[in-house]
Amino acid sequence: MQNNQDKIAISIRNVTQRFGDASQPDSVLALDNVSLDIKKGEFVCLLGPSGCGKSTLLNVVGGLFKPTSGTATVEGRLVDGKPHPDKIAFVFQESTLFPWYTVIENFHIALKFQGIPKAEWDDRAMAALRAVGMASFARHYPDQLSVGMRQRVNMARGICVKTDILLMDEPFAALDEQTRMVLGEDLSQLLAETGKTIVFVTHSLSEAVFLSDRIAVFTARPGKIKTIIDVDTPHPRSPDFMLEPKFSELRNECYALLRDEIRATMALQRDPQAV
Amino acid sequence: MASLSSATSTPAASSTPIWSRFARSPFWLRIALIAAILLLLEYYGRFHADPAFMRPPSAVVEAFFTSVISEPKIVSALWLCITEISIAYGMSVVFGVAIGLIVGATKFSRAALFPIILLLFAIPQVSFMPLVILIFGLGPAAKIAFGFSHGIFPIIVNVVAGMRDVKELHLRGARSMGASKADIIRHVILPNMVPSLFTGLRLGMTLTLLGVILAELYVSTGGVGYYTRVFAENYNPAPLFALITSLAVIAIFFNEIVRIAENTLTPGKRRAPRIQSKSVQK
Numbered sequence: 001m002q003n004n005q006d007k008i009a010i011s012i013r014n015v016t017q018r019f020g021d022a023s024q025p026d027s028v029l030a031l032d033n034v035s036l037d038i039k040k041g042e043f044v045c046l047l048g049p050s051g052c053g054k055s056t057l058l059n060v061v062g063g064l065f066k067p068t069s070g071t072a073t074v075e076g077r078l079v080d081g082k083p084h085p086d087k088i089a090f091v092f093q094e095s096t097l098f099p100w101y102t103v104i105e106n107f108h109i110a111l112k113f114q115g116i117p118k119a120e121w122d123d124r125a126m127a128a129l130r131a132v133g134m135a136s137f138a139r140h141y142p143d144q145l146s147v148g149m150r151q152r153v154n155m156a157r158g159i160c161v162k163t164d165i166l167l168m169d170e171p172f173a174a175l176d177e178q179t180r181m182v183l184g185e186d187l188s189q190l191l192a193e194t195g196k197t198i199v200f201v202t203h204s205l206s207e208a209v210f211l212s213d214r215i216a217v218f219t220a221r222p223g224k225i226k227t228i229i230d231v232d233t234p235h236p237r238s239p240d241f242m243l244e245p246k247f248s249e250l251r252n253e254c255y256a257l258l259r260d261e262i263r264a265t266m267a268l269q270r271d272p273q274a275v
Numbered sequence: 276m277a278s279l280s281s282a283t284s285t286p287a288a289s290s291t292p293i294w295s296r297f298a299r300s301p302f303w304l305r306i307a308l309i310a311a312i313l314l315l316l317e318y319y320g321r322f323h324a325d326p327a328f329m330r331p332p333s334a335v336v337e338a339f340f341t342s343v344i345s346e347p348k349i350v351s352a353l354w355l356c357i358t359e360i361s362i363a364y365g366m367s368v369v370f371g372v373a374i375g376l377i378v379g380a381t382k383f384s385r386a387a388l389f390p391i392i393l394l395l396f397a398i399p400q401v402s403f404m405p406l407v408i409l410i411f412g413l414g415p416a417a418k419i420a421f422g423f424s425h426g427i428f429p430i431i432v433n434v435v436a437g438m439r440d441v442k443e444l445h446l447r448g449a450r451s452m453g454a455s456k457a458d459i460i461r462h463v464i465l466p467n468m469v470p471s472l473f474t475g476l477r478l479g480m481t482l483t484l485l486g487v488i489l490a491e492l493y494v495s496t497g498g499v500g501y502y503t504r505v506f507a508e509n510y511n512p513a514p515l516f517a518l519i520t521s522l523a524v525i526a527i528f529f530n531e532i533v534r535i536a537e538n539t540l541t542p543g544k545r546r547a548p549r550i551q552s553k554s555v556q557k
Contacts, residue, residue: 085453
């Protein structure tokens with residue numbers, strides 16, 4: 001038991017998150033008693049209909065939201081509504097690069113926020129930029145890059161801080177399909193090389209199956225984990241993985257699980273009294 | 276070598292007629308339009324206008340040399356005007372930014388103080404002119420005070436607006452990376468404010484000019500305003516126009532300073548053309 005605990009990177013216990021006062025009719029129960037353990041070096045996708053609270057859970061783990069009840073523990077340390085930038089890096093759906101700094105200055109500032117000594121800034125930043133093929137754009141401003149390039153840089157910034165855990169909130173949602181796939185491959189490669197623990201929020205079925213070791217499928221709001229699906233294929237995964245029968249089987253399985261939930265969400269939107 | 280370079284450069288230049296190249300260049304079209312208007316004014320002023328009310332531009336230029344910059348009193352009045360604008364504007368910037376930072380610092384201070392600022396900004400200040408003169412007298416102090424009271428408000432308002440419109444995403448990103456409160460102010464809120472600050476500085480400059488020149492025209496006993504009145508009352512429009520043009524040149528000069536400062540100090544904006552992802556995708 002003790003031995004097992006060492007391998008757990010993130011432990012989520014009975015997390016409930018309610019926005020607004022429970023006595024008010026407009027309060028929203030986003031997460032309902034969610035528990036999940038994520039192992040070190042594991043890639044876990046949170047998959048679910050929009051508005052099911054998967055991003056909320058990510059924010060709880062990252063310490064940006066304080067849960068109404070329940071706890072999240074990261075490498076044995078209780079996350080209590082405070083970010084732990086030494087352990088966790090975030091990549092958000094939209095690029096959070098600061099438009100007033102150049103690409104390289106954005107990396108420097110991230111490293112500065114994390115308290116990393118100045119001497120290491122340049123090496124780390126350039127290594128991460130090289131890893132995503134953006135090294136020649138170090139002196140550009142984010143506005144000068146295309147959306148796909150910006151998100152690649154944004155991802156590289158999450159990598160360069162060298163935390164063990166990377167939380168990604170639909171990082172590829174704003175990208176076109178091809179860029180998505182290329183970045184997905186990059187990410188799989190990265191996972192194999194660095195052994196980072198990655199929690200990844202998405203509502204793309206293919207993305208979830210292609211990237212994950214495990215997929216946590218959420219119910220419609222209030223969000224609960226409906227099922228956990230294992231994808232038993234080692235990283236790095238090549239695009240050929242998508243052609244295997246196993247890939248479409250898993251994708252169909254996820255879709256079948258989600259379809260009911262999406263219908264439930266739609267019914268709820270049409271008539272809130274019915275459910 | 277020489278023949279090669281001339282062969283590549285000349286045909287393109289000579290094959291398009293000059294007028295079409297002018298028409299395609301916004302700069303030259305603008306110059307041509309201004310020249311045309313001046314010519315029209317020249318024609319009208321020479322052959323149709325009553326010389327007591329309007330003189331052609333050529334006579335205005337002549338008057339600029341013969342009765343404006345040749346008059347030491349008028350020249351020193353213009354210098355005084357420039358000094359007054361500089362002082363009024365400097366004060367507007369220092370106090371405007373400071374007050375803006377205080378008001379915009381927290382939600383609480385903004386809710387408490389910003390309505391007062393907006394209320395004061397909305398008052399047409401010309402109605403206070405007699406009071407300003409009563410307090411500050413007829414000298415430069417009144418003009419500086421009037422320029423200051425005009426210039427400070429747009430600066431405060433835009434500093435507050437710039438601090439308020441920080442993107443939630445940038446704040447969340449900074450916090451997730453472990454930024455402290457001071458880090459967020461220094462690296463997120465302040466740089467985010469810069470474009471809005473410059474909008475305020477530009478508007479502040481325009482209104483400072485307005486304030487100082489309004490006061491000039493209204494009260495002064497020896498400044499630019501005094502001479503415009505003298506020329507106007509003596510039906511001497513040429514030096515009057517020359518003097519007004521000088522004021523306009525001063526205004527353009529000050530506005531240009533702010534514009535150049537904005538272009539050089541705003542980071543990450545339109546520094547180079549946008550790059551398309553196609554050209555770099557592997």
